[in-house]
Amino acid sequence: MLGELVNIFIAAVLCWLLFIVVDVAFGLPEKGGVSGADAIASSVDRAGGDLNGGSMMGNIVCSPDASAGTLLAACGVYAAGVGGGLTAAVLVFIGNRICHDPGYAGTTGAVLATFMVYGLGMAGITAAECIAGMVIAILTIQGISHVQASRLLGKFWGWRT
Amino acid sequence: MMEYIIAIFGIIALIGAFTTYLRTSPFDKLIGVAIMTGGVIPFVVIKGYLDVAIVIALVVPVTTIFMLQASRRGMR
Amino acid sequence: MIPVLVCAGIGLYAACRVVLEPETPRKLLYLSVLNFAVAGSIVLLVPDIMALFAAAAYFVGSTLESNAIASTWAGGVKRT
Numbered sequence: 317m318l319g320e321l322v323n324i325f326i327a328a329v330l331c332w333l334l335f336i337v338v339d340v341a342f343g344l345p346e347k348g349g350v351s352g353a354d355a356i357a358s359s360v361d362r363a364g365g366d367l368n369g370g371s372m373m374g375n376i377v378c379s380p381d382a383s384a385g386t387l388l389a390a391c392g393v394y395a396a397g398v399g400g401g402l403t404a405a406v407l408v409f410i411g412n413r414i415c416h417d418p419g420y421a422g423t424t425g426a427v428l429a430t431f432m433v434y435g436l437g438m439a440g441i442t443a444a445e446c447i448a449g450m451v452i453a454i455l456t457i458q459g460i461s462h463v464q465a466s467r468l469l470g471k472f473w474g475w476r477t
Numbered sequence: 478m479m480e481y482i483i484a485i486f487g488i489i490a491l492i493g494a495f496t497t498y499l500r501t502s503p504f505d506k507l508i509g510v511a512i513m514t515g516g517v518i519p520f521v522v523i524k525g526y527l528d529v530a531i532v533i534a535l536v537v538p539v540t541t542i543f544m545l546q547a548s549r550r551g552m553r
Numbered sequence: 554m555i556p557v558l559v560c561a562g563i564g565l566y567a568a569c570r571v572v573l574e575p576e577t578p579r580k581l582l583y584l585s586v587l588n589f590a591v592a593g594s595i596v597l598l599v600p601d602i603m604a605l606f607a608a609a610a611y612f613v614g615s616t617l618e619s620n621a622i623a624s625t626w627a628g629g630v631k632r633t
Contacts (some may be wrong), residue, residue, distance in 0.1 A: 478554045481593075482558065485561040486564075487561065489564055492569070507618075507622055508571065508581070508622065511584060511618055512584070512587065513615055515564070515567075515591045516591075518591065522604065523598055523599075527601070527604060527607045530607045530610075531607050534611035537614065539604070540620040
């Protein structure tokens with residue numbers, strides 16, 4: 317019981333680092349990919365947040381990017397092993413094409429997350445705990461406080477440029 | 478343990494239904510329908526009808542897009 | 554059973570935050586948390602390869618729905 321909760325916390329930290337690094341490396345906070353992402357970014361900006369961080373949050377809403385890739389790859393490893401994770405990468409690629417998203421952040425994140433979840437499975441953290449950890453990770457970005465989260469993402473984007 | 482999970486998803490579906498009923502803006506009504514769909518799909522999945530779940534998940538967004546096309550002309 | 558309870562509880566929290574948020578574009582941010590939680594719990598409830606396709610279909614469909622609502626809120630899809 318307690319060990320399972322500790323495993324979920326460790327998986328949440330690792331998944332958070334993975335999808336933030338992949339998203340910032342692919343330049344998602346630079347601008348909104350579609351017009352809806354710009355609307356969300358300006359709304360977060362009016363509330364007192366950071367514009368670049370708001371753009372990244374809008375991109376997460378409007379197209380399947382590295383966070384969706386991480387979640388679906390963990391689901392695939394839980395259902396069918398490594399082959400399931402690569403199948404999830406193909407599905408994320410199709411979803412990117414459906415949503416008019418030019419980036420390849422989702423597919424790259426899914427492939428990386430497949431191997432990360434498989435390695436964690438050897439280390440004793442199961443794929444089910446990785447799924448719960450990914451849900452907690454997305455909750456900390458989009459669900460607690462938009463202003464603080466967008467300032468944090470804007471700081472990461474400032475380090476990259 | 479399973480009955481708690483069923484109760485939680487039932488509460489989510491009820492929240493979606495009531496917010497669809499109470500809000501007046503068409504965008505807020507469509508967001509309420511999205512919450513209600515998210516609460517209903519796990520009920521279909523628990524019984525094992527995965528093909529029905531896929532069909533629901535693909536039909537509801539198309540319906541939302543049609544409703545947006547219809548409601549935009551009156552709004553603006 | 555603990556991961557399913559975590560996913561379902563986060564979904565309930567996200568649904569409450571969507572109802573309490575007054576501004577429409579920021580409702581969509583909380584709605585994406587609900588989508589993640591439901592897609593995760595679909596696979597956790599039925600461990601099958603078909604459940605992976607169901608979760609991916611639900612996730613892509615709800616993302617497309619959020620995209621359409623946000624684009625229409627921003628003033629319509631650009632017609633070229």
